[in-house]
Amino acid sequence: MLFVVFNTPLPAESLVVKVENNKVILNWKHPKVPILKYEIYRASDNFSKEEPELIGQTNENYFIDTLVRANVNYSYLVRAYVNDTTYTDTDWSNVVLVKIEIQEKKPWFDIRKLPVLVFLIIFGGLFFFFYYSSRLGNVPYIRKIAGLEAIDDAVGRATEMGRPIIYTTGIGALSDPAIIGGIAILKYVAKRVAGYGIDLIVPNNDPLIMLASREAVKEGYTESGRPDLYKEENIMFLTTQQFGFAAGFNGIVVREKPGAAFYQGYFYAESLLMAETSYNVGSINIAGTTAVTQLPFFIVSCDYTLIGEELYAASAYLSKNPSEIGTIKSEDIAKVLLIVFIIIGAILATTSSFGVFTELKDLYFNLFKVGGE
Amino acid sequence: MQTQIPVIVTFISGILIMALFFIPREPFTQIEQLTSRWYIIISGFALLLGIDSLILYHWRKIKRRDKDAVYSLILIISFFIALFWGIWAWYAYGGPFISNSSYLWLFQNIYLPLDATMFSILGFFIASASYRAFRARNLESSLLLISAAIVMMGRVPFGGSIFIPFFFVFMIVAGSYFLYIATKYTGFNAIFRYFLAILFLSLGIGVFFYSELLSQFIPSLSNWIMQYPNTAGQRAIILGLTLGSIAFSLRIIFGIERGYIR
Amino acid sequence: MRAILDFLALIDRRIIYAVLIFAIILPLFLKPTLPSSPTKEVIEAYNAVESLKEDDIILISTDYGPSAYPELQPVLEVVLEQSFKKNVKVLLMTHWQFEGLIVGINAIEKVAKRYNKVYGKDYLILGFKPGVLGVMIGLSEDFRKVFPTDYYGKPIDSYEIYKKLIKDDTVLNYKDINLLFGFEAGATGDSWVQIVQARYGVKMAFAVTAVMAPGYFPYYQAKQIVGLVGGLKGAFDYESLNKSKGLASLIMISQVVVHSVILVFILLGNVGFIIRRILG
Structure with a gap:
């Protein structure tokens, strides 16, 4: 008997149908018994209530009907299934009408983003102008970047001390330009290290970055003519957790006592934890990051720091x-x-705050305004 | 070939994503989300490689009986405990982080305290690093030192009053130093150092007489330093950074820079 | 003399750490009442919550873990207190890391008990959902798209609170949110501003760690966010605005002493350094 009682489901309760943004939104309450699924039926000018069209099914207690045409009357019904054969219907809902024609298609270009495009074109023009002019022999002067000049010394010093070198690109994803910049420097460091035969340890916090680092180091060793010295196990994955990574990194630093530590990439609060530890074991610290909040920490604890764009310029x-x-x-x-x-x-x-050039100021500021969505 | 294909793929996807920024039309608006979903899927598979690398690295250490092999053993044991506990929690509670799951207990009582401990070490490291770094080596580092002290004291109650004696001692010592060092120079260099000495000494003495005024002034001065010189400096770095990253991205997209691939 | 100067200029880090430990722990036993002088951005954050009316909705995003607990938890507790006092409906979520949910639930259950608030009637814990961009865009359409069920696995619209949340609408989205209060220790706060504030114009206030506060000042100056509570000092001021004595009031004294101790070390180092130079 009990079984039968459960098999006679209650209909879904209080079905509410509303039109919003040219969509029809249906909401109802779950009945008190567990429901297998709901089927949504729609009646319109072309489909009578006796033969409605089945427009979808769901397990949730709402449904959004997006396939509606303007100026057509719609009415809805929700059928609640307890199992594959037993179901109960709600009453037909109120009739709704979608009045406005479905929005015309959006344009091919977002005009509010024009200032960005203009800047990109100007910058791209400059970029290619200098690219070709330096190919023709007009190589511009580039100032010395102390942090990069120091790489050779740091590698040499680690070799003299007979200690390994540790290198990290920090925390981030491979899509971050700072990490790509860090990997490019890693390749250069690997090239230098290969000549001396000391270990290069690269702990990672992202497996994809680990793979890219392995490629870069292998390539560096190969270019130096010592592919035999490349040790894949030295470029390892630690963990994706921020402080777990810092703890693992510090553990390696304390045990191996590297002669030089490189921090090139993107960092969060773990920056000083790692840099101060390697400073305390006596290694030369060379950092480089685009993380503005972490720059002060690197500057106090490292011998050399590449600030922001210097990291991008490094390779x-x-x-x-x-x-x-x-x-x-x-x-x-x-x-x-x-x-x-x-x-x-x-x-x-400044002048407009004194009431001078007010319109000019508004015009000028509007030139740079970039609209969002 | 091995370098050509990645460069072509980078070029096409780079230009596409750049163009997407300007096109508000369906289905282009979805592509960016789609690519980031691909990235998540690929990195999911790569995680297996990462775990493989981690376990192998420590397994080798244990097999070689390195001097630190015991740490590796602990790591492997903890790794498998957490893994199997998590899997079991899926089976027993329907998920490791469901509110009554025993895995949540592991997470709250072992992982979280460890995490907080690592972070709190930072406070100690900041102290030792700032002790080393804040030295009045020259004019610039003296300015850095003074503004650091002002900001530090502006961030705590009573900061102004605590700051006064430090400021007084530092100004007197620094002033005497420049007074002394000036005697070793001639011409402009000497005049400049005499000027600094007088400036520092008079600031020190001034503080002595107007300490009440200054102690009220410190918090707002600290705020001013944070809001204006600091924000201006940050903005300048961010602007340079953005230009650098655009140029760097263009170098990658157009295959000018291939340092990251073979 | 020489030895003393050398010692002052090169104090071993272990001595600094030892002194620091005592400087942190001992003041905690003093429990003094410290004066506070709240800055403008903290007052404005406080007023933003104060100005909420009965049945308004505050969305709280706890994007931090135990590492930022001392700096952010006190603010969270006061914000919850203010909201519950005025019968403001509270939604809690995180999209940073799972830890965020644990610290959030910790606070909300504690404060709710004090004000006799019922789960599902006065507040709702939505849960943790990673994937910043997708989450934010999803929430703009329908909260059920991102959080079909709450943290405890029940559909969010099955709760009594849901009818109040959706107001006259049929769906719950940013339009219904009167204030978003973000507690940020990572990069997720930037996304709240750059995506949700910029696109949907949601009113926002933030409590952030001291290290991150400088990065949020530009948003505050550009009026993209209405208020900003930075670090322990901000938390302390926030508590004092509410005239309550919580965690921040208790540990602020440690920060006063520690800052002074660090300054003493810096001063000693400099005195040793400068006199050594004079003596040559």
């Missing part, structure tokens, strides 16, 4: 490839342009 700098170096110049020109824009803006903002 061009180390490769000594003229066409790569040329493109760095485009950054400087763009920076000068930005500074000029900022100064003009600051002057206009």
Whole structure:
């Protein structure tokens, strides 16, 4: 008897149907018995209530009907199934009408993002101008970056002490340019290390970065003519957890006492934990990061720190490839342009606060306005 | 071939993602989410490789009976305990982080305290690192030192009053130093150092007489340093950083820079 | 003399650590009442919560773990207290790491008990969902898209609170949220501002760790967020605005002493360094 009682389900309760943003949204309450699924039926001008169309099924207690046409009357019914054969229907809902024509298609270009495109074109133009001009022999002067010059010394010193070198790209994803920059420097370090035959340890917190690091180190060793010295197990994965990674890294540092420690990539609060530990075991610390909040920590605990964009410039700098170096110049020109824009803006903002050039200021500020969605 | 294909793939996907930023039209708006989903799937598989590398590394250490092999043993044992406990929690509670799961107990009472401990070590390291780094080696580092002290004291109640004696002692010592060092120079260099000496000494003495005023002034000065010089510096670095990352991305997209691939 | 100066200039780090431990622990026994001088951005964050009315909705995102507990938990507790006092409906979620949920639940259950608030009627724990961008866009359409069930596995619309949450609408999304209070220790706060504030114009206030506070000042200055509570000092000021004495009021004294001790060490180091230089 009891079995039968359970098999006679109650209908889904209080079905509410509303039109919103050219969609029809159905909401109802779950009945008190467990439901296998709901089927949603729709009646319209073309489908009578006796022969409605089945438009979908769900396990949730709501449904959004997106396939509606304008100016058609719709009514809905929800069928609640307890098992494959037993079901109960709700009453037909109120009739709803979608009035507005489905929105016309969005344009091919978001006009509010025009300032970004203009800047990109200007910057791209500068970029390729300097790229080709340096290929033609006009290689621009690039200032010495102390942190990169120190790599050779650090590797040499570790060799003299007979200690390994530890290298990390920090925490992040392979899609982060800072990490890619770090891997490019890793390849250079590997090339140097290969000549001396000391160990290069690279703990990672992301398996994909580990794979990329392995490739870079292997390539570095091969280019130096010592592929036999490459040890794959030295480039290992620790954990994806931030402080777990820092603890594992510090453990390696304390046990192996590296002669040099490199921090090139992206870092969070673990930066000082790691750098201070390697400082305390007496290694030369060379850091480089684009994480602005972590720069102060690296600057106090490291011998050399690449600040922000220096990390991006590093691989061009180390490769000594003229066409790569040329493109760095485009950054400087763009920076000068930005500074000029900022100064003009600051002057206009100041004068307009005294009531002078107010309209000019509004016009100027609107030029740089980038709209979101 | 081995370098050509990755460069071509990078070029096409890079240009595509860049273009997507400007196209508000379906289905292009979905592509960015789609690619990030692909990335998550690929990294899921790569995680297996990562675990393989971790276990193998420590297994080798144990087999070689390295001097630190015991740590490796602990790591492997903890790894498998956490793994199987988690799997068991799926079976027993329907998920490791369901509110009454015993795995949650493991997480709350072992993992979380360890995590908090690692972070709190940071406080000690900041102390030893700042002790080493904040030295009045020259004018710039003296300015850094003074502003660091102001910000530190501006961040705590009574900071102003605590700051006064430190400031007084430092200014007197630094002033005497420049007074002494100035005698070793001639011409402009000497005048500049005399000027600094007088500045520091008078600041020190001034503080002595107007300590009440200064102690009220410190918190707002600390806020001013954070909001203006600090924010301005950060903005400058971020601007340079952004330009650098655009140029770097363009170098990668157009295959000019291949340092990251073979 | 020389030996003393050398010692001052090169104090062993272990001595610093030892002194620091005592400087942290001993003041905790003093329990003094410290004066507070809240800054503008903290007051504005406090007022943003104070201005909520009965049945308004506050969405709390606890994107931090135990590492940021001392800095952020006190603020969270006061925000919950303010909300429960005024019968504001509270939604709790995290999209950073699972730890965020644990610290969040810790606070909400403690404060709810004090104000006799019932789960499912006055507050709801949505849960943890990774995948920042997808979560944020999903929430803009329908919260049920991201959180079909709450932390305890029941559909969120099966709770009594849901009818109040959706107001006159049929779905719950950002339009219904009166204030988003983010507790941030990672990069997720930037996404709240850059995606949700920029696209959907949700009113936001943040409590962040001291290290991250400088990074949030530009948002505050650009009026993208209405208030900002930074670090332990911010938490202490926030508690004092509420005239309550919580964790931050208790441990603030440690920070006062530790900052002074670090300054003493820096000063000693400099005195040793400078006099050594003068003596040559």
